[in-house]
Amino acid sequence: MPEKNQVCTAEITALTSEGSGVCRIDGMAVFVPETAVGDVCEVKIVKVLKSYAYGIVEKIVKPSDDRIENSCPVYKKCGGCLLRHISYDAECRTKNDIVRDAFQRIGGLSPKFDSFIGAEDTEHYRNKAQYPVAEIDGKAVCGFFAPRSHRIVPVDDCALQPKIFSDILGTVMDYINEKKLSAYNEASNTGTIRHIYLRRGAHSGEIMVCIVVRKDMSRQLSALCRILSEKYSDIKSIIMNINSQKTNVILGDKCVTLWGNDTISDVMCGNTVEISPLSFYQVNTVQAERLYAKALEYAAPDGNEVIADLYCGAGTIGLSMAENAKKIVGVEIIPQAVENAKKNAEHNNISNADFYCGDAGKVFRELRKNGCSPNIIVVDPPRKGCSAETIDVIANSAPQKIVMISCNPATAARDAKMLSDNGYSVDKVCGVDLFPRTGHVECVVLMSRKK
Numbered sequence: 001m002p003e004k005n006q007v008c009t010a011e012i013t014a015l016t017s018e019g020s021g022v023c024r025i026d027g028m029a030v031f032v033p034e035t036a037v038g039d040v041c042e043v044k045i046v047k048v049l050k051s052y053a054y055g056i057v058e059k060i061v062k063p064s065d066d067r068i069e070n071s072c073p074v075y076k077k078c079g080g081c082l083l084r085h086i087s088y089d090a091e092c093r094t095k096n097d098i099v100r101d102a103f104q105r106i107g108g109l110s111p112k113f114d115s116f117i118g119a120e121d122t123e124h125y126r127n128k129a130q131y132p133v134a135e136i137d138g139k140a141v142c143g144f145f146a147p148r149s150h151r152i153v154p155v156d157d158c159a160l161q162p163k164i165f166s167d168i169l170g171t172v173m174d175y176i177n178e179k180k181l182s183a184y185n186e187a188s189n190t191g192t193i194r195h196i197y198l199r200r201g202a203h204s205g206e207i208m209v210c211i212v213v214r215k216d217m218s219r220q221l222s223a224l225c226r227i228l229s230e231k232y233s234d235i236k237s238i239i240m241n242i243n244s245q246k247t248n249v250i251l252g253d254k255c256v257t258l259w260g261n262d263t264i265s266d267v268m269c270g271n272t273v274e275i276s277p278l279s280f281y282q283v284n285t286v287q288a289e290r291l292y293a294k295a296l297e298y299a300a301p302d303g304n305e306v307i308a309d310l311y312c313g314a315g316t317i318g319l320s321m322a323e324n325a326k327k328i329v330g331v332e333i334i335p336q337a338v339e340n341a342k343k344n345a346e347h348n349n350i351s352n353a354d355f356y357c358g359d360a361g362k363v364f365r366e367l368r369k370n371g372c373s374p375n376i377i378v379v380d381p382p383r384k385g386c387s388a389e390t391i392d393v394i395a396n397s398a399p400q401k402i403v404m405i406s407c408n409p410a411t412a413a414r415d416a417k418m419l420s421d422n423g424y425s426v427d428k429v430c431g432v433d434l435f436p437r438t439g440h441v442e443c444v445v446l447m448s449r450k451k
């Protein structure tokens with residue numbers, strides 16, 4: 001077993017989803033951040049636990065061929081891009097391995113793995129940013145939280161965000177400082193401006209500016225609305241979101257439209273979609289469209305089937321399948337997202353889609369009692385995966401196919417395993433990169449009912 005402060009030479013053989021390299025020292029897995037597969041380095045052991053240890057690099061003896069120069073000034077500081085030190089090719093290989101490993105090792109499953117779908121654009125691809133605001137040296141600043149902390153690293157130009165975001169952010173922060181509006185203080189739950197939240201439709205270019213405040217600031221923000229709307233013609237909506245709680249959840253329940261529309265619109269898989277500030281909307285539109293196309297390929301509906309879209313958000317996946325289905329039934333827990341989904345169906349003249357608000361498992365159980373019996377179920381849960389209740393009701397409803405989409409391969413593999421123990425074979429898995437340069441990866445899974 002390695003010992004604390006011991007220094008050993010070792011080769012990095014894998015990367016974890018947290019962007020840490022892994023090597024083996026005295027038979028034990030040691031996690032070493034900021035390394036690349038193929039690096040030979042002198043590793044100093046900093047912490048030893050029961051079955052693994054943590055180390056840091058003392059010296060790189062032989063750098064990996066995957067390494068590249070990176071030019072981001074806040075790399076390592078902001079906690080966003082964990083994989084900026086390796087080539088994008090190497091990143092796709094790593095992410096493919098992470099997906100494979102989850103299904104084979106965690107799930108004990110052996111599906112066919114389709115070719116990983118990497119992105120063409122690895123910069124400026126995001127359509128959403130949420131910048132926390134804090135006071136540093138008497139001035140309001142915004143940026144991103146440093147890894148595993150609530151200390152703000154000032155960032156005014158993030159390589160993943162649309163270029164215009166840094167300009168808008170500058171205008172907003174200048175205004176806040178000029179008017180001496182106070183930045184929120186998390187520890188004491190005092191101050192007012194908590195977050196600057198920006199969204200931009202990738203296809204439409206429409207921008208929403210949402211200022212998250214601890215208490216109503218509509219009067220103090222009215223001049224800002226005039227400045228922003230005059231300066232940026234793409235801004236279509238300015239919202240104040242009130243979050244008075246002492247919490248690290250960013251958004252509160254109450255949204256007040258200060259200027260323009262309540263929502264912005266964008267185009268997703270050919271459908272016009274309206275998005276309100278509280279609705280989930282995939283942050284990388286181009287790659288999300290590829291993900292949904294893969295989900296459609298897996299679902300392969302024949303036009304006469306009922307498709308359930310559980311965890312449906314603003315309805316984007318179900319609506320993209322509507323013309324190939326007899327009926328779409330969507331379930332989502334956030335009321336504003338359900339409202340968006342209903343309107344999105346209406347605006348795109350989709351009359352065969354119904355949306356329900358509530359917990360996916362509970363609502364679907366009720367729908368089943370009332371005779372809803374989908375042939376295909378699409379599930380797209382948050383990172384923690386499906387609840388046991390949802391898995392249970394899905395398995396009991398016995399659709400021919402289940403298509404699972406997930407931003408967390410580990411919970412997707414766990415859920416797929418549960419379904420494989422309940423009458424399903426896990427046929428295919430495909431990794432899709434929606435989050436280039438970060439440690440995150442999305443996957444889509446096809447399961448079919450065993451004969």
Ligand code: SAH
Pocket residue numbers: 279280281282310311312313314315316317331332333334337358359360361380381382
């Ligand atoms: N399918 C959508 C949204 C996926 S994100 C899209 O591709 O855009 C996951 C969604 O699950 C979010 O919209 C979230 O609000 C919703 N959600 C979280 N917990 C839920 C639950 N218990 N029941 C139903 N929906 C839930």
